[in-house]
Amino acid sequence: MEGITPEQLAAIQQQCIFCQIGAGKVASRKVYEDEHVIAVLDINPANPGHILVITKKHYFVMPQIPDEEVEHIGKISKQLSQVLLRTLKLEGTTIFIANGVAAGQKAQHFMMHIIPRKEGDEIGIQISQRQISDKDYDKIHKALLKGVEKSLGKISGLEKESEETEEMEERAEEAEIIKEKEEETKPKILVDKTKKRSKTDVFGAHQAKPSGKSKKKKKEDKDVSLDEIAKVLGA
Amino acid sequence: MNCEICEQIKNRKGLIYEDQDIAAMLAQKPTAVGHVYIVPKKHIPILEQVSDPIIGRMFAKANKISMSCFESIGVQGTNLLIQNGLPAGQHHNHCILHVIPRKEGDGLNLAWQPKQLTEEEMSTAEIQIKENTGQVGIFEKEKEKPAEIEKPEEIQEEEEDYRIKELERLP
Numbered sequence: 001m002e003g004i005t006p007e008q009l010a011a012i013q014q015q016c017i018f019c020q021i022g023a024g025k026v027a028s029r030k031v032y033e034d035e036h037v038i039a040v041l042d043i044n045p046a047n048p049g050h051i052l053v054i055t056k057k058h059y060f061v062m063p064q065i066p067d068e069e070v071e072h073i074g075k076i077s078k079q080l081s082q083v084l085l086r087t088l089k090l091e092g093t094t095i096f097i098a099n100g101v102a103a104g105q106k107a108q109h110f111m112m113h114i115i116p117r118k119e120g121d122e123i124g125i126q127i128s129q130r131q132i133s134d135k136d137y138d139k140i141h142k143a144l145l146k147g148v149e150k151s152l153g154k155i156s157g158l159e160k161e162s163e164e165t166e167e168m169e170e171r172a173e174e175a176e177i178i179k180e181k182e183e184e185t186k187p188k189i190l191v192d193k194t195k196k197r198s199k200t201d202v203f204g205a206h207q208a209k210p211s212g213k214s215k216k217k218k219k220e221d222k223d224v225s226l227d228e229i230a231k232v233l234g235a
Numbered sequence: 236m237n238c239e240i241c242e243q244i245k246n247r248k249g250l251i252y253e254d255q256d257i258a259a260m261l262a263q264k265p266t267a268v269g270h271v272y273i274v275p276k277k278h279i280p281i282l283e284q285v286s287d288p289i290i291g292r293m294f295a296k297a298n299k300i301s302m303s304c305f306e307s308i309g310v311q312g313t314n315l316l317i318q319n320g321l322p323a324g325q326h327h328n329h330c331i332l333h334v335i336p337r338k339e340g341d342g343l344n345l346a347w348q349p350k351q352l353t354e355e356e357m358s359t360a361e362i363q364i365k366e367n368t369g370q371v372g373i374f375e376k377e378k379e380k381p382a383e384i385e386k387p388e389e390i391q392e393e394e395e396d397y398r399i400k401e402l403e404r405l406p
Contacts, residue, residue, distance in 0.1 A: 029361040032368040039368075041361055044349035049360045062315070063302045067295045074294025075287045079371045081319060082283050087367045088360075091398070092320025093282075096345070099301060100312025103337040104346050115347070117322040123347045126324050127316070127335065129264035140269050140308060141249050141261050144300075147307025148251045148259070151299045155253050 013058050018109035022056040032080065036072050039080060046115045046123045049088050051080055053112040061099045062110055077112060084116050092117035094125055239263075240329035241278050252296060256289050259300055262333075267343060269308045269336040273297045280328050280399050282319045287374040293332050301334050310336035314345055321401055328402040 004012075013019040020026040022038050031051060032039035042050040053076060059065050065073070081093040094115040098105040115123070149155075243249070249261030251271065262270040273293050279285050285293070294315075301313040316333040318325040325331075337343065352360075 029357060031361060031364045032371050034372045041357060041364075043357075045352060046347040046349065048350070048352055048356055049364060051364070062298050063305070065298065067298075070295045070298045071291030074291040075374050076371065077294070077317075078282055078285065078287065078290045080368070081317075083364060083367045083371060085283070087363050090320075090322075092318075092323035092325070094323045095282075095315075095317040095319065097315040098312065098345075099314070100337065102310070102339045102341070103312030103314045103335075105312065115323075117320065119322045121322065125316070125318075125345050125347055127266040127318075127333070127343075127345070129262075129326065130266060132263075132265055136268075137249065137261065137263075141251070143307050144261065144269060144271070144303060145251045147303030148300055150306075151303055152252050152296065155250060 009058065012108075016058055016109050018054050018107060018111065019056075019058050022054055032076075034076075036069055037076060039076070042113070046113075046125075047117065047121060049084055049116040051084070051114040053077065053080065053114065055110050059110040060108055061105070062097060063099070065110065073112060077114060080114050084114060088116050090116050091119060096125065238278055238327070238329050240272065240274055240327050240331065243272075244274070244276055252300065254292075257293055257296060259296060267335050267337065267341060269304055269310065271297075271300055271304075271334040273300065273332040273334065274329060279330050280402050281325075282317055282330050285330055288377045291374075297332050297334050304334065304336045308336060310338055312337040316345070320398060325402065326405070328399075328405055 013023075017026060021028045021040060028038075029041040030038060031041065035056070037053050037055055039051050039053045042052045053073065055065065055069065055073070057069075062070070077095050081095060084090055084093055094113070094117055096113040096115065097111075115125075117123075145155075243260055243263065244258050247260075249263065250258060251261065252259035253276075256276055257273065258276050259271055259273045262272050273296055275285050275289055275293070282290070297315055301315065304310050304313055314333070314335040314337060316335060317323075317331070318333075319330075335343070335345075
């Protein structure tokens with residue numbers, strides 16, 4: 001949430017209905033709550049028992065959420081899905097998150113849907129399986145692999161921990177160059193086109209600091225590998 | 236065991252990330268350009284069988300990969316999706332967290348039509364669910380528990396077995 005002053009954040013939170021729900025200032029049908037999230041029934045449910053998991057902190061989109069909190073959200077999604085399966089005698093659940101307007105995000109606050117499913121309920125959310133040429137597949141794989149290596153490290157990085165630290169600096173430099181190149185063409189996460197005031201400010205501020213951002217990336221790299229080391233040692 | 240996902244993990248096709256427990260790879264039959272599967276490396280058919288630490292990390296990696304999609308393949312949004320069980324449209328006999336890159340006007344429709352429920356229907360659902368969330372938020376530790384402790388859950392497992400069988404019937 002860099003780029004926002006505490007005053008701005010307070011103003012956003014006051015206007016955000018989901019922050020108000022999280023703070024208990026607006027009535028809701030709450031089914032679960034802990035320090036990070038609150039789970040309420042969606043007032044426009046796809047099916048009875050449709051749960052919304054909302055972060056208590058104000059995040060516009062998922063990429064703003066720190067790793068530990070995302071992990072927590074993941075675990076909660078599984079457990080709430082389990083609760084739905086057992087109590088509503090379901091045969092399935094759909095867990096759904098939208099990041100950005102293009103993905104169908106309507107609110108200015110991160111949320112996760114857990115939707116009860118039954119055979120033949122025909123609520124939608126079906127994904128098709130399309131054919132793709134080998135050439136296109138390889139092209140996308142290459143592009144994505146490069147991006148993911150920047151944020152998560154090289155594949156099988158676990159076995160090459162020492163090499164990684166050396167590579168890390170190289171990668172940070174590389175990232176900076178690519179960042180600069182991409183700066184103009186880089187797409188913005190579109191949150192809302194119609195109401196530009198606060199959001200464009202936030203995302204504008206976000207992108208106006210490429211150097212700060214790539215530094216942060218580098219730090220995240222470190223975090224990831226430290227985690228992995230801890231896991232290897234602990235195992 | 237004939238699982239397309241296990242097969243793909245083994246031959247490393249389209250792999251973009253891997254650690255001890257998790258793999259992320261490009262879908263071979265994507266619904267959108269850059270569609271990524273994030274999966275447990277072990278053959279685990281349904282979400283409920285994935286351990287808490289692993290599902291947590293699958294989400295964290297999905298979030299990072301989702302960010303990479305914004306930056307490296309120029310998309311404007313992403314959906315994260317788990318289709319848990321046949322009625323939810325689960326295609327594979329392996330639990331998958333989908334990262335689906337999105338662009339304006341891409342023709343995908345992942346929205347749903349809201350239902351109008353009465354106040355009573357809403358409160359019934361609320362009470363039923365609330366009564367059963369007592370154990371939510373208590374997570375398994377990183378290391379696997381010995382099998383004996385799992386015993387009291389035997390009744391539930393029967394239920395799960397039925398669902399696994401359903402999935403195994405998929406081609």
